[in-house]
Amino acid sequence: MTTPGRGLHGHVLDTLGPAITAGEYPPGSVLRTDELAQHFEVSRSVMREAVRVLESMHLVESRRRVGVTVRPKAEWNVYDPQVIRWRLAGADRPHQLRSLTVLRSAVEPVAAGLAAKHATAQQCAELTECALGMVATSRGHRLQEYLVHDVAFHRVVLAASGNEMFARLGDVVAEVLAGRTHHEVMFEDPDPAAVTLHVQVAEAVRAGDATRAEQLTREITVGALQELDILAP
Amino acid sequence: MTTPGRGLHGHVLDTLGPAITAGEYPPGSVLRTDELAQHFEVSRSVMREAVRVLESMHLVESRRRVGVTVRPKAEWNVYDPQVIRWRLAGADRPHQLRSLTVLRSAVEPVAAGLAAKHATAQQCAELTECALGMVATSRGHRLQEYLVHDVAFHRVVLAASGNEMFARLGDVVAEVLAGRTHHEVMFEDPDPAAVTLHVQVAEAVRAGDATRAEQLTREITVGALQELDILAP
DNA sequence: GTGACTTATAAGTCTGACTTTTTGTCTCTG
């Protein structure tokens, strides 16, 4: 991930960020810069820089004569990769994982459809390579290697869509997939049907069949939703 | 929007942010904190805080002995509302508007489907109210008033989806709709068909018909794509 | 040319003094 704690203010953020996103300080809580600086044993300058970053994420608001107040969750910049990471590391990890999976289910099919239209020859090749890698590692408890190919596959699809907003969701998808492998369901080998679907998506994109690529990807994401019991019966 | 220029570092950001996102400093450009501080006539402390914020948006990277280097566009946190606003105010506004509209077309239909399942009675009422407001202002060059209801409508749908990631896209959609009314197409009254679709979506959500709500919203977003000539023939 | 050593550079950090805004309170007045 991003270089952790590069500098003192980074170290402060590594502690304060998770604490705030975990709800340790309820909305409206007031923090004092000086007290925080003392607590973390850093200078006020460093503390102020950390507060500025939290402020830019809309986690807190700094006002004169009152202090640094924690903002309600609804105002946080939940698309900030740093915030996502903090929340995934904390208590509402399951909730966060569900939100992100629903987001995936909306975005990825459309992205796959666009990829079928815009993917370059090299991207098609990469996609096929990833799919083959998934097939090769889909049996024999090689979950770790499988994950690498799975993540790469979805990254390429999002990038090949040609839409920068989709492309930037690559990191998010990576976190979700990694989270699923490491902490949630998926104790055994991946579902063979899912693996097949990935191969077929790669084919559809190569063939330029947008409708088919979209539909197949929708099936993949439906599977992801079902794994988390999100889908209505 | 967010309070502009709250503090000196805010003023610096209001100038530096747009400049960077506009590509005024090509990727790899090196800025020196001291020089910037002199140029903006602020102390180094203030300048450092501004740089920290830009760093948290992944617009720049600060390294010892080298300076503050501008990161390639592909690494920017393009979901940061501040970054979106800066880019919408700059040269690649059209490009940004297209990216965001495609994102809308992926997200909003799914959000509407979820809203049909999760919307509260009050949210249904608000939705109907917005739709009626749109109808009432859809004729007679009352674009400004129409926009207010339109934005409110989409905000409620996204919020009613019950997914926080969707809900936080309310601001983005607001920017896109406002941009469309103010600077792009839409010189005359809105398309009557679109207005009708909004009313029908409100009905579908109230009736709990997820499939219909999703399909109708998809038609709305298809219209938005066509306005920007994005859709393939 | 390769490797170890030195040096210059720009960011990083700390401290202390000072300024500014805001809010809560207190008083004065009707």
Add this chain to the structure above:
DNA sequence: CAGAGACAAAAAGTCAGACTTATAAGTCAC
């Protein structure tokens, strides 16, 4: 007693200067 206005305190905001540290780049010996 209520409302307006003056006052004081609190906390963030700003600045300047000295010092530390990492590191890119240049230098020298081999």
